[in-house]
Amino acid sequence: MVKKCNVKYVSLIICECFAISVFLMLYWDQIYGMWSFSKTDENSSACKNSKKLVPSAMKPIPPILEPLANKELKPPGKASPEEELERIWNYIYQRQYHCTESKYLGGLTSGPYIGDGAYDLCVEKQFWPQGGDKAKCLVYSFGINNDFSFDDEMAKLGCEVHSFDPSMTLADNSVTNTGVIFHKIGISNEDNDSGFNGWKMRTLKTLIKELEHEDRHLNFLKVDTDKSDGTGFEDIVMQELLETGLYKCVRQFSFELHLPGPLTQPKHLERCRLFYRQMRALNDGGWRLYNTTDNVRYKASVIKDYTQRSNKKKIINEAGAVILWESSFVNFEVTGTCKEAMIR
Secondary structure, three states, rough: HHHHHHHHHHHHHHHHHHHHHHHHHHHHHOOOOOOOOOOOOOOOOOOOOOOOOOOOOOOOOOOOOOHHHHHOOHHHHHHHHHHHHHHHHHHHHHOOOOOOEEEEEEEOOOOOOOOOOOEEEOOOOOOOOOOOOOOOOEEEEEOOOOOOOHHHHHHHOOEEEEEOOOOOOOOOOOEEOOOOOOEEEOOOOHHHHHHHHOEEEHHHHHHHOOOOOOOOOOEEEEEEOOOOOOOOOOHHHHHHHHHHHHHHOEEEEEEEEEEEOOOOOOOOOOOHHHHHHHHHHHHHOOOOEEEEEEOOOOHHHHOOOHHHHHHHOOOOOOOOEEEEEEEEEEEEOOOOOOOHHHHO
């Protein structure tokens, strides 16, 4: 009898230990679901097709692991155009956080640019605290080009949405049927009533003050702007976020990154290096990249089997070549309102 009891007791202990181990493995994977760090398919969204898993708790900030391929490159700012491109290429496709609950909102539904203008919203409670803020969610959307589809969807979620685009003919302070407020103003690194292209331009800090949003969080910031030289204003926005401290009050940030060639030209190579420095600095501030989608929609509609890798081959030496990425970050370290975040 003693031997049988001991066998049963030992078996029970083994089963309990196994169950606990499985639970811990599943819990760990739920928190750090990106440990494999395999490169995502460059022609797909990292979170677009993610399924809703268990409700997310307040998750600790995941560590940043340098892509293995980048460890063999020369230091940032001192490498060749080929190596600098390889560095940002490996960075942008390595998901730093696995968003388990997301919604892809907006986007054109027809034509060669179908899907253009759509962005991913991570709706985990930690990053989308519906009802958690004293005021309703606040959204700034820069670059509309007469497509309010994303902004309208955000308004339908109950958000206060402000859309900015100085190139449109729509009257300033117009309100759409979904309640989106339109501003005929562009984003810039300086305040000017007749700035770029003669447009009214403002810094992000000034807009937050003028719209009296200093005592709010900026729940979602979207920047999808274009210049005739193949670049955009996203670098200006990221630099201001870092210099003013506003990155501390932004919960989510989505933007289209414009990387034109040839990278053998110093100004284009410096832009490539700048983007890498800025995104790593945002990482240091608690931001984690969770989604990247390739914008090759037009080229793919006219050239069979066209992918972002086609651009990668050309951008080093070919004028007019450009890489477009639509990327999204979530902020693990929101510290307060925009007024509290700003460095005076």
